[in-house]
Amino acid sequence: MLTQIITILIIVSIVGCVLYGRRLIRTEKVDAVFGNPERAKGGTHWVIVGSSAILLVWLYYSWDIAKGFYPKSANELCQVAKINESLLGLKYQFPIEEREFKSTSIIKTENKNLKKITTEINNSKDLNNQQKTILIGFINKTGQLIPLLTNEDLMEVKTKQKIDEITGKINLLSENFKKPDYPFETEEELNKRIQSVKEQGGWGITTVQSGTGSIENTLEVPLVPATNRGLKFHTAAEELKIIDEEFFKLRNHNPQFKKSLKEIKEEIKAYRSSLDDSEELASTYAKNIVKITRRIEYASIYPPNALDKMQSAIVAFDNLQKTEQGGLQLIDILLFPAGTIVSSGTSCSEQGSGRWLPKPSDTLNKFILMSKPSVGYKNIPLLWIDMMDVSKIVGFILPDWIADIIPGKYPKHTKDGIVKENFKGKVLKVVTGDFKLFKIPVPYGHIWDSFLRVFLGLIFGILIGVPLGLFMGLNRFAKGFFDPLIELYRPVPPLAWAPLIISVLGIDNTGKVFLLFMVSLSIMIISARAGASGTQLSKIHAAHSLGASKKQILRYVIFPNSLPEILTGIRVAVGMCWGTLVAAEFLAGTTGIGFVENVAKKYFQYEVIWITIFIMGMLGLLFDVTLRKIIDKTIPWRGKG
Numbered sequence: 001m002l003t004q005i006i007t008i009l010i011i012v013s014i015v016g017c018v019l020y021g022r023r024l025i026r027t028e029k030v031d032a033v034f035g036n037p038e039r040a041k042g043g044t045h046w047v048i049v050g051s052s053a054i055l056l057v058w059l060y061y062s063w064d065i066a067k068g069f070y071p072k073s074a075n076e077l078c079q080v081a082k083i084n085e086s087l088l089g090l091k092y093q094f095p096i097e098e099r100e101f102k103s104t105s106i107i108k109t110e111n112k113n114l115k116k117i118t119t120e121i122n123n124s125k126d127l128n129n130q131q132k133t134i135l136i137g138f139i140n141k142t143g144q145l146i147p148l149l150t151n152e153d154l155m156e157v158k159t160k161q162k163i164d165e166i167t168g169k170i171n172l173l174s175e176n177f178k179k180p181d182y183p184f185e186t187e188e189e190l191n192k193r194i195q196s197v198k199e200q201g202g203w204g205i206t207t208v209q210s211g212t213g214s215i216e217n218t219l220e221v222p223l224v225p226a227t228n229r230g231l232k233f234h235t236a237a238e239e240l241k242i243i244d245e246e247f248f249k250l251r252n253h254n255p256q257f258k259k260s261l262k263e264i265k266e267e268i269k270a271y272r273s274s275l276d277d278s279e280e281l282a283s284t285y286a287k288n289i290v291k292i293t294r295r296i297e298y299a300s301i302y303p304p305n306a307l308d309k310m311q312s313a314i315v316a317f318d319n320l321q322k323t324e325q326g327g328l329q330l331i332d333i334l335l336f337p338a339g340t341i342v343s344s345g346t347s348c349s350e351q352g353s354g355r356w357l358p359k360p361s362d363t364l365n366k367f368i369l370m371s372k373p374s375v376g377y378k379n380i381p382l383l384w385i386d387m388m389d390v391s392k393i394v395g396f397i398l399p400d401w402i403a404d405i406i407p408g409k410y411p412k413h414t415k416d417g418i419v420k421e422n423f424k425g426k427v428l429k430v431v432t433g434d435f436k437l438f439k440i441p442v443p444y445g446h447i448w449d450s451f452l453r454v455f456l457g458l459i460f461g462i463l464i465g466v467p468l469g470l471f472m473g474l475n476r477f478a479k480g481f482f483d484p485l486i487e488l489y490r491p492v493p494p495l496a497w498a499p500l501i502i503s504v505l506g507i508d509n510t511g512k513v514f515l516l517f518m519v520s521l522s523i524m525i526i527s528a529r530a531g532a533s534g535t536q537l538s539k540i541h542a543a544h545s546l547g548a549s550k551k552q553i554l555r556y557v558i559f560p561n562s563l564p565e566i567l568t569g570i571r572v573a574v575g576m577c578w579g580t581l582v583a584a585e586f587l588a589g590t591t592g593i594g595f596v597e598n599v600a601k602k603y604f605q606y607e608v609i610w611i612t613i614f615i616m617g618m619l620g621l622l623f624d625v626t627l628r629k630i631i632d633k634t635i636p637w638r639g640k641g
Contacts, residue, residue, distance in 0.1 A: 014052045017045040020628070021477065045482025054485060063350065065204055066335035072230075074203040075222045075333050077341035078348035079230040080328070082237035083321055085343045087314070089244040090170075093300060094311045095410070099428070104413045107146055108162060111419070114143050121285060131282045134271060139291045141264050146297050146417035148257040152303035156254050169243050170313040173236060174320055183235040193231070196224045221341055221348040229328070236321070252302050264293055303415050317478055362548030366607040367614075372475045376445065377596050377608070382615075383447040383485070387439040395433020403428035449614060450585070450592040453509060453575045454623075457516025461573060466566055467522045469528025470558065479529070490522040494580040495587075502588045512574060512584045512592075519580050520573040527569025531562025560635075567631045574623045578616060593619075 059065050066073055093102040100108075121127060121135050148154060176182045181592070185193070201223050225231040268286050275283050322329065332340055339351040370377055373384040403424060411425040429435050472478045489497070496513055505511035535558050543557045585594025593612050600608035 001068075003059070003064055007056070007068065009067055010052045010056050010059075012048050014056070015343050017049045017052075021045050021049070035294070043476040043480035046437070046477050047484060050481040050484040053481070054488060057471055060335075063336060066331065070244055070331055070335065071203055072226055073328065074341055074348075074350075075224075075226045076230045076233070076328050077332060077336070078221050078223060078343060079225050079233035080321075080325060080332075081343035081348055083233050083240060086237045086240035086244055087318060089248060090240070090310075090314050090320075093247075093307065094314065096311070096315060099404075099410050101304075101307075101412065103150070103299075103304075104411070104419060106295075106299045106341065107150070107302055107413050107417055108419050110146070110292055110296060111143070112140050117285065117288060117292075124281070126281050127285075130168040130460050131279070135282065135285050135289070138264065138268055138271075139287065141260070141267075142289055142293050142296070144255060145260055145293065146301065148254065148260060149252050149296075149301040150303050150413060150417040152306060152415055153307065154254045154256060154618070155252060155303060155622045159250070159252055159254075160306075162246075163306065166243060166247050166250075167245075169239075169308045170310070170317055173239055173243075174313070174317045177232070177236055177317070177320055177324065185231065193224065194441060197222070197226045200224050210614070220350060223346070224349055229324075229326075232324070233321070237300040251298075251300070252306075253297075256380075261293065261297060265290065341382055349418050363607045363610050365626045367611045370608070370611065376505055378599065381445040383443065383445040384443045386444045388442040389433075389439050390437040391435045392433045394437070395431060398431040400428070402429050402431045446591055446593055446596050447619070449509075450581060450594070450616075451619060453512050453592070454574070454581055454619075455578055456513045456571055457581075458520050458570070460513070460517045461520025461524050462570065464517075466526025466528045469530075469552075469566075470562060472525065473529040473532025483523075486522055486525055489518070490526075494519050494576070495583050498580075498584050502584070512581065512589070514578045514582050516581060519576050523569050523576065524566070527572075528562055531565030532558055534565070535561040563570050563635050564631075567627065567635065571624060571627050574627070575620065578620050578623075582616065 022046075063074075091097055095101055098105070118136060118139055121132050121139075124132070127135070225234040268290050272283050272286050325332075341348055342351045369375055370382055373381040376382060376384075383569060406424050406427055408422065408424045410428065411419050411422050413419045467476075468482065472482055494515060497518060501515050501518075502511045505514055532536075539557050539561070540553060543553050548556070581592070582597065585592040586598045588597035589595040589598075593615055596610055597612040600612070
């Protein structure tokens with residue numbers, strides 16, 4: 001109830017202050033001079049709008065609004081999540097959420113692996129002709145296993161019957177799911193369920209631990225279905241779980257396949273036993289071939305059309321369960337931003353890381369050793385050049401949905417176990433970078449990774465922070481609205497944000513760059529705002545009297561006046577970004593200077609620690625010297641009156 005009242009009051013205050021601000025602007029005398037900093041001062045009502053917006057966003061993204069207005073929605077979404085979890089194993093085999101049949105994907109992968117091993121064996125100089133012949137023979141026999149699984153004529157009757165049986169169970173579940181009284185619940189079962197609901201408590205219930213006084217969450221999301229709609233989804237999920245287990249245990253193994261598989265394994269086993277220690281490479285290749293045969297054995301490979309009816313049944317049920325969600329689906333979309341309730345196992349959860357001063361000579365020797373590309377640190381060079389195929393860059397830039405919007409379907413394997421590429425499949429290879437072009441030199445290594453993260457974070461901070469800071473310095477609404485947001489997160493140490501950002505965006509470059517962006521953004525906004533608001537009004541009046549337009553005043557008066565503050569802000573941001581980056585790489589990372597120092601600390605490698613300190617100092621100095629040169633070239637009048 002309290003959340004509802006607060007939410008309504010916040011919305012009323014935002015709307016009221018916006019209306020008041022607009023009315024005040026209309027009644028004020030319009031100043032003919034563009035960009036008067038005096039006009040950007042004041043505006044308490046805009047501060048209220050900005051602060052209230054922060055609180056509203058907080059309530060919204062914390063799902064507190066959903067909890068206040070729809071307290072049972074989490075429990076019902078929990079039951080929906082159970083269905084989605086049970087459906088996941090069944091969907092896994094079909095191009096429902098993926099692009100291809102699982103059988104097709106497995107066949108493509110294993111055929112590719114067989115070709116790769118064949119090429120390696122043929123090009124090997126350490127294998128004699130006899131060994132190559134024998135190994136190639138094993139590969140050919142392994143490849144012949146796939147058509148034995150994809151040929152519909154070889155399918156056993158009992159396998160077909162089992163598939164039809166599972167399909168029938170899914171269709172029956174769909175028919176029952178439509179019924180209003182599904183599942184039928186006796187009065188005794190109903191009373192028992194209601195009692196369980198009362199015992200488990202509500203969404204996010206907290207208790208005080210006796211004796212300690214500490215508050216802890218005893219239940220994140222209620223698991224027992226509290227509503228009739230929730231019970232329907234819960235019961236269907238339990239039935240689907242049984243169906244999924246039946247299908248998971250099913251294998252399309254006909255007698256011919258079993259016989260061929262046994263023969264290959266025995267032949268390879270006998271061959272490996274006959275090899276001596278000097279023929280270790282041949283033994284290794286034979287072992288790798290066995291691994292492929294085992295993957296084919298345990299994979300769920302079926303003829304191309306054997307599961308069509310089951311796929312239709314699964315799709316029909318999936319669409320039905322989405323329809324039966326009704327308004328719950330809308331609640332999930334609108335009130336559960338950036339996530340939802342997920343099920344995992346038996347629970348549901350909300351979704352909305354010696355001598356401390358070594359000799360200089362030792363340090364230098366260690367640095368020289370680490371600088372060698374073949375050594376590096378943890379198998380990654382400090383800084384080197386790698387030849388990267390341009391196709392990888394193309395695949396990174398082009399979005400995958402380009403292939404999805406092309407008419408037609410992705411390639412499907414034939415009953416002979418062959419996948420013939422079509423135009424749609426070729427486009428997919430292009431947008432995913434699965435092709436060969438020419439190679440170009442690309443820097444890589446720990447130093448480059450850290451440098452690139454700082455550079456990208458700084459660039460994004462400048463591109464967004466400078467325009468926003470100028471806007472805040474010239475507009476009272478922008479200053480009143482954005483100032484609380486900036487001042488809210490700016491005083492918080494970057495390391496306080498690091499665990500949250502890394503847990504949300506991951507430990508790769510995205511999380512670290514975003515953290516550095518947050519660091520540089522506030523600095524650039526404050527610098528640009530100070531520069532804009534510090535513009536002398538006489539300069540603006542002079543430019544206006546000479547006939548300058550608003551754009552010209554902004555370009556030739558306000559921006560040049562703000563430039564010294566902006567460039568100084570960049571220098572400050574660089575230092576802050578470096579300090580934050582190293583700490584972020586300490587927390588979570590597999591590359592970068594901070595990662596190197598963190599690992600070195602664990603193993604008391606003090607030489608490496610000092611090397612990282614030196615590298616960070618040199619990189620910081622490089623940035624600073626570069627910025628000084630830019631300042632001297634762009635604003636030579638600075639400090640000259």
